[in-house]
Amino acid sequence: MENRRFLVNAEWDAEAAVYVATSDDVPGLVACGETSDELIESLKILVPELLELNKHLLPDGEVSHEISFVVRLRRDALVHVHA
Numbered sequence: 001m002e003n004r005r006f007l008v009n010a011e012w013d014a015e016a017a018v019y020v021a022t023s024d025d026v027p028g029l030v031a032c033g034e035t036s037d038e039l040i041e042s043l044k045i046l047v048p049e050l051l052e053l054n055k056h057l058l059p060d061g062e063v064s065h066e067i068s069f070v071v072r073l074r075r076d077a078l079v080h081v082h083a
Contacts, residue, residue, distance in 0.1 A: 005068045006047060010039060012075035019073065026050050026069075036073055043069065 008029065010021035018032040019039045028050050033039030047069050 005070055006051075008043060008047070008069050008071045010036075010071055010073045012073075019075075021071065023047075023069075027054055036071075040071060043071065 006023060006025040008021050008023045008026065010019045012018075013020050013032075016032070018034050019036060021029065021031045021033075021039055021043060023029045026047055029043075029046060031039060031042045031046050033042055048067050051067060
């Protein structure tokens with residue numbers, strides 16, 4: 001059986017200087033990291049833990065040996081162009 005991929009959305013919070021991640025696919029998920037790599041490392045821990053608590057989200061109600069998630073990062077940038 002093919003594993004389901006869970007979508008995680010992350011946006012840069014300039015005021016806090018961190019990426020903040022949430023997900024409609026993973027109820028209760030809120031994670032942050034100063035870098036995208038730090039955020040992903042946190043997600044590797046939190047996503048399986050939250051999915052285990054919400055067993056109905058996984059096939060057969062059990063945590064798989066592999067959980068796949070996609071992180072969509074958004075960070076706006078502004079550049080001043082001198083004419």
